[in-house]
Amino acid sequence: MRKERRSRFRSSLVVEPFSKRLGVAALVVVVYVAAFFPLFRQGDTGVLALALFPVVILAWLFGAWAGLLAGVLSVPVNAVLLAAAGEPGWALAFRSAGGEGSALVVVVGSVIGLLRDLALRLDRHLTEWRRAERALRDSQDRYRVLFERSRDPMYVTRDNGRFIEANDALVRLFGYERSELLDLDVWSLYLDSGDRDTFLARIERAGWVEDFPARLRTKSGETRDCLITATALKGSNGEVEEYQGTIRDVSSNRTLHELAERRTRELHEVGAELEAYVNSVSHDLRTHLVTMGGFASILWSDHRDQLDPQGREFLQRIVAASGRMDDFVKDLLTYERVSRAPVRLEPVSLSELAAEALRALRGPIDERKAKVVVEHELPMVEADRTLLGQALEHLLSNAVKFVPPDRRPEVRLRARIQDRHVRLEIQDNGIGIAAADQAIAFRAFERLDPVNFTGTGVGLSIVQKSVRRMGGEVGVVSEGREGSTFHLLLRSAVEDS
Numbered sequence: 001m002r003k004e005r006r007s008r009f010r011s012s013l014v015v016e017p018f019s020k021r022l023g024v025a026a027l028v029v030v031v032y033v034a035a036f037f038p039l040f041r042q043g044d045t046g047v048l049a050l051a052l053f054p055v056v057i058l059a060w061l062f063g064a065w066a067g068l069l070a071g072v073l074s075v076p077v078n079a080v081l082l083a084a085a086g087e088p089g090w091a092l093a094f095r096s097a098g099g100e101g102s103a104l105v106v107v108v109g110s111v112i113g114l115l116r117d118l119a120l121r122l123d124r125h126l127t128e129w130r131r132a133e134r135a136l137r138d139s140q141d142r143y144r145v146l147f148e149r150s151r152d153p154m155y156v157t158r159d160n161g162r163f164i165e166a167n168d169a170l171v172r173l174f175g176y177e178r179s180e181l182l183d184l185d186v187w188s189l190y191l192d193s194g195d196r197d198t199f200l201a202r203i204e205r206a207g208w209v210e211d212f213p214a215r216l217r218t219k220s221g222e223t224r225d226c227l228i229t230a231t232a233l234k235g236s237n238g239e240v241e242e243y244q245g246t247i248r249d250v251s252s253n254r255t256l257h258e259l260a261e262r263r264t265r266e267l268h269e270v271g272a273e274l275e276a277y278v279n280s281v282s283h284d285l286r287t288h289l290v291t292m293g294g295f296a297s298i299l300w301s302d303h304r305d306q307l308d309p310q311g312r313e314f315l316q317r318i319v320a321a322s323g324r325m326d327d328f329v330k331d332l333l334t335y336e337r338v339s340r341a342p343v344r345l346e347p348v349s350l351s352e353l354a355a356e357a358l359r360a361l362r363g364p365i366d367e368r369k370a371k372v373v374v375e376h377e378l379p380m381v382e383a384d385r386t387l388l389g390q391a392l393e394h395l396l397s398n399a400v401k402f403v404p405p406d407r408r409p410e411v412r413l414r415a416r417i418q419d420r421h422v423r424l425e426i427q428d429n430g431i432g433i434a435a436a437d438q439a440i441a442f443r444a445f446e447r448l449d450p451v452n453f454t455g456t457g458v459g460l461s462i463v464q465k466s467v468r469r470m471g472g473e474v475g476v477v478s479e480g481r482e483g484s485t486f487h488l489l490l491r492s493a494v495e496d497s
Contacts, residue, residue, distance in 0.1 A: 024057075024061060025057070025058055025061055028054050029054055032054045054070065054074065055070045056109065056112050058109070059109045059110070059116065064110055064113035064117050066113055068109055074106075147165070150169060150246075151169060152248055153166075153167065153169040153170035153172075153173045153247045153248075153249070154246050155244070156242055156243070157186050157243045158242060159243070159473075160473050160489075161185035161187040161243075161471065162185045163181055163186065164242070166178065173218070173247065174189065174216070175220055180219075188471075190215070190217070191214075191217050195214040195215065195264070196214075197343075197469060199212055199214065199228065199230075200468070203231075203232050203243070204232070208229075208230065208232065209229065210229045211228075211229060211248075212228045212229070212230075213225070213226075213227055214227075216247070223251075226250065227250055228246070229245055229248075230243050230244065231243070231245065292318070296315060299315055300315055300319060341386070343469050344384050345383060346383075346384075347380050347381075347382060348380065348381055348383045348384075348385050348493070349380055350380070350415060353392055354374060354378060354396075354413055357389060357392045358396065361393065361396055364400050365400055368400055368403070369408055369409075370400045370408070370410070371408065371411070372400075372410075372412075373411070373412045374412075374413045375412060375413065375414040376414065379417065379493075379494065380493035381422045381424075381490040381493055382491040382492065383490050384466075384469070384470050387467075388466065388490075391463040391488065394459045394462055395426050395486050397459070398459060399411045400428075402428075402430040402431050403431065404430075404431060407429065409428065409430070410428070411426065411427070411428050412426075412427045412428075413426055418489070420491065420492055421490060422489070422490050422492045423487055424487065425487045426485070426487075427484075428483050428484055429483040430483055432481045432483055432484050435478075438476055438477075441476060442463070467488055467490070470490060471491065472488060472489050472490040473489040474486070474488050474489070475487055
């Protein structure tokens with residue numbers, strides 16, 4: 001490590017070793033005593049001027065306490081020296097003018113010593129800061145050299161897949177110019193959207209993936225069989241902020257290619273079996289729930305007068321519970337379909353989808369006398385029509401539903417172009433979401449106000465899953481109990497936007 005270079009001023013703060021400081025201090029005292037008598041007789045120099053010289057030097061050599069002690073001791077020393085010169089020493093040191101001068105000497109010694117101690121502390125902090133800065137810079141330089149010169153393609157992306165950094169090997173692999181590559185997102189390179197969805201599901205669940213097989217597309221349209229190793233870096237709120245990883249091209253390795261194909265087939269088979277199992281179980285569950293709810297409803301309509309109040313209460317609970325359970329199973333099925341359905345991106349009109357969602361929600365909107373305003377014509381986006389329609393319907397339904405009973409629901413839809421993307425905002429005047437709950441609002445089965453509002457806690461999870469599968473982002477901003485503003489960020493369908 002390079003030796004820290006110091007200026008003359010910084011070097012003067014500490015005289016080492018300690019014996020050298022003692023020697024300098026003794027020399028200062030000797031010079032002061034030797035010069036006292038000729039200077040005093042020649043210029044009639046006062047006590048203050050004579051005393052300041054050794055006190056300042058001693059304070060600079062030893063610090064604040066030494067300066068204070070030197071200032072205090074200078075008073076009797078000067079009195080003795082003045083007496084030896086034939087003057088009334090003690091009277092000169094302690095009478096009005098002399099006393100003020102002696103006090104000033106003590107103060108100056110203390111201040112000089114304190115300034116020296118503060119300068120030392122500042123110098124130590126600056127030195128440590130420069131060393132930490134140099135260590136960080138050296139670490140960044142080592143990382144940069146490793147990143148740029150690696151033979152394996154390496155990349156860093158944001159949580160939405162947009163490239164932040166890509167090394168030369170990655171640029172060569174896909175055939176793009178670096179500027180072109182940084183305008184893309186890594187998800188657009190996947191040949192099969194199923195591989196992309198499986199990769200995202202694994203890395204969101206475990207935080208990393210190793211040797212994940214996927215087929216990627218180069219700029220020229222060639223297909224590359226690759227193994228991807230990546231890590232998800234999360235922020236303080238627990239949300240993914242970046243992905244870092246490497247991509248190994250194994251197209252020429254037949255063994256690895258066959259292994260990747262076999263793993264892909266196995267995953268598809270497991271997925272198909274799981275989907276069939278979920279559909280079968282959910283169908284059986286819904287059948288029994290509908291039967292139970294139907295018989296309970298018949299009991300309520302035809303025989304409730306034969307029951308006592310407690311029996312009627314129990315029967316009402318059975319009817320309500322069967323209805324909630326049926327809604328829960330339906331939402332789970334919707335979430336499962338959203339997770340596995342193929343994604344077909346195409347230009348979609350947000351205005352048309354919003355109108356369709358509002359028509360589907362006409363019943364609850366009329367029941368609550370809700371006011372829904374679309375502030376202007378909404379633009380076109382690149383999205384899957386079915387997934388985006390489900391997401392909009394869930395968000396609008398929540399905007400009307402989660403409003404206090406004494407408040408008329410008011411919902412506003414607006415959109416704006418933002419860096420070749422469209423930001424759609426849905427603002428409501430509902431119960432809002434506390435700041436501490438906004439990070440978990442999109443988790444499955446999270447019900448933020450289960451006492452006052454019914455629900456399954458799956459709706460926002462369906463919204464997030466749908467939007468992410470289309471390569472977009474979803475978020476929420478809320479000011480306590482004054483309502484919320486949900487936003488969807490999707491790629492614009494207009495090229496020149």
